[in-house]
Each structure stands twice: as C-alpha cells, then as structure tokens.
Amino acid sequence: MENKVKVARVSYDLTQQELAERVGVTRQTISLIEKGRYNPTLKLCLEICYAVNKTLDEVFWQERKE
Secondary structure, three states: OOOOHHHHHHHOOOOHHHHHHHHOOOHHHHHHHHHOOOOOOHHHHHHHHHHHOOOHHHHHOOOOOO
C-alpha cells in the first residue's frame, strides 16, 4: 500500500521510533508501513495522522488505478 507516512513523519521532524512511541507500535511496524509492506488498521492510520497533524487524505489517499 502506497502512502506518505515517511514524508509526513520527516516533515514533522520525527524519527520512526518517536512516531512509533506516539502511536503505540514498534519502530519496525512504522518501517513496514512506510515501505508499503504492512496495511495498518483504520485506528492506527488515524493515530499516525493525529501524531503528524495531517488528514487521512494527506497521508493515505490513493487514486484508483485503472
């Protein structure tokens, strides 16, 4: 799953570890989400967005591929 978690995290000046601690997951989970190798729950998506002060659309929205 493509996302902009890394961009949002870096723009908010957070390390993967700091973001992980804020949202209650491991650093490895954040790494996998950023690489698109782990699909987070809606609750986790929201927690990430709250932590970086972004909307779901800004971080997770994907245009439909045809």
